[in-house]
Amino acid sequence: MEKIQKIKGFADLFPPDSGVFSFIEQTARDVFSRYAYRELRVPVLERxxxxxxxxxEETDVVQKEMYTFPDRKGRSLTLRPEATAGVMRALIEDxxxxxxxxxxxAYGPMFRYERPQKGRMRQFHQIDVEAVGSPDALLDAEILLMLDHYLRALGLxxxxxxxxxxxxxxCRPVFLEALREFLKGMHKEQLCEDCMRRKLTNPLRVLDCKVPQCKEFTADAPKITDHLCPECAAHFDVVKSALDTAGLRYVLNxxxxxxxxxxxxxxFEIVSGDIGAQxxxxxGGRYDGLVASLGGPDVPGVGFACGMERLALLIDRDMTAAPDFFLTVLDAAxxxxxxxxAQELRRAGFSGEAPFAAKSVKSQMRAADKSGARFCLVLGTEELAAGTVVVKDMRAGGQETVSQDxxxxxLRARREEAKGE
Structure with a gap:
């Protein structure tokens, strides 16, 4: 019978990769909760x-990349390509x-049909953060400072x-008019096929194109920061001032x-110099008006998302925690x-393995070494009779006989000693 294989662009995550993802998620819970953010879980499937x-409608995501299909009643459903819209829908509905x-x-899988590449699969994962209800520029600054805190906590x-x-x-329509005028004379020898379409439908996206020829021929395009209204300019000045005061360095782009x-x-965008082109x-950034466009009240918001696959590329250590003990039993009885x-040790807060069948001493010791456990616990006939166990320190060497009680x-004392080393 032919084996069933995974879908192209989808990945299985075994240790140590799964351990790295768990570390990313747990660090998010720890850091974001310090700033009074709470966890929200929303569906992966939406209308x-x-x-x-x-x-x-004119973005590449909607035009080209979404996994969209009709359900049995003919309603069009989509696997979420990003998280913000689903979070907004949930807040409005509730x-x-x-x-x-x-x-x-929030965190979880997202889906986009595009060419699989390093750090971006067709099923990828994101950490998503949203703050809804305040127009204050200091909130923008704080969320960027929190993001910096989070990335530093990951060791990046x-x-x-x-x-x-x-x-x-x-003020943006004024800039868009200036940009359209600039792009009007551009032709296909200067812009890629996508940008030739974008200059008519979504000219702002031309500035974000990564094709070298497009970047070259739009180098002198108007700058949006030269067209900000007084309110937007003041808002941006407050954000920059707060980041300067906090010592967070940034580049105006x-x-x-x-x-x-x-x-x-x-x-804003956080860029790494360690993972190549992607x-x-x-x-992320501010999205005032989004909630209203989805049928909710006209309230402001700001947020960001982190690509977990990209973060994982930058975390080069094994985040899978080694067990505390590996128990070897020398007598089948x-x-x-x-x-x-082993069960008593687990209830006491330790992790480890115990055998289910009698195997040779050599085989069990080999398994203990492979497990990476700090301690190998040896339970033989003499230890069973005496109510003791031999504790072998697999890192420091040496062994001691310890009462099972x-x-x-x-083990707790040895673990605390190891933390202080």
């Missing part, structure tokens, strides 16, 4: 209209958007912050527009007792 209205500042984080280095302002519904239509004012590991001893306390 297609949600993404068409929020992301934008009537939380009128309850003051709402701060949430060689990162830079790109920062821009996209203006608002009042007037070409940074992000790929989704709902962004306004502050926008260098963005996180990005002691297997049941060994299982009970005192085993948990003994």
């Amino acid at each position: 297609t209209e949600l993404f068409a209205r929020s992301i934008g 009537k939380r958007t009128g309850e003051g500042l709402q701060k949430y984080f 280095n060689n990162l830079s912050v790109d920062l821009n302002s996209l203006g608002c519904r009042q 007037p070409r940074l527009v992000r790929g989704l239509d709902y962004y306004v004012r502050t926008t 260098s963005s590991v996180a990005g 002691g297997l049941s007792h060994g299982l009970q001893l 005192m085993l948990a306390a003994f």
Whole structure:
């Protein structure tokens, strides 16, 4: 019978990769909760209209990349290509958007049909953070500082912050008119096929194109920061001042527009110098007006997302925690007792393995070494009779005979000693 294989662009995550993802998620819970963000879980499947209205009909995501299909009643459904729209839908539906500042984080799989590449599969994973209900520029600054805190907690280095302002519904049309005028004379020898379409439908996206010829021929394009209204300029000045005061370094990038239509004012991207061409590991910004466009009240918001696959590329250590103990039983009659001893240690807060069948001493010791456990516990005939166990330190060497009643306390003391080394 032919084997069934995974779908192209989808990946299985075994240890140590799964351990790295768990580390990314747990660190997010730890850091974001310090800033009073709470975890929210939303479905991976939504009505297609949600993404068409929020992301934008003319974006590449909606035009080319979504996994969309009809259900049995003919309704168009889509596997989420990003998280913000689903979070907004949930807040609106649960009537939380009128309850003051709402701060949430979420994580999970997203889906986009595009060419699989390093750090981006067709099923990929994101950490998502959203703050809805405040227009304050200091909130923009704080969320960027929190993102920096999070990335540092992951142990990431060689990162830079790109920062821009996209203006608002009042001043952006003025800039777009200037940009359209600039692009009007561009032809297919200067712009790629996508940008020839974008200059008519979504000219802002031309600035974000990564094709070298497009970047070259649009190098002198108008800058959006030269067209900000007084309110947007003041908002951006407050963000920059707060980041300067906090000591967070950034680079002003007037070409940074992000790929989704709902962004306004502050926008940012975190770029790594360690993972090649696909260098963005996180990005986001302000999206005032998004909630209203989805049928909710006209409340402001700001947020960001981190690509977990990209983050994982930068975490080069094995995040899979080694077990505390590996129990070897030398007498088949002691297997049941060994299982009970292991269970008591687990209840005391230790992790480890116990055998289910009698095997040779050599085989068990080889398995203990392979497990990476700090301690190998040896339970033989003499130990069974005396109520003891031999504890072998697999890292420091040496062994001691310890009463089974005192085993948990003994291991705890050794673990604390190891932390202080």
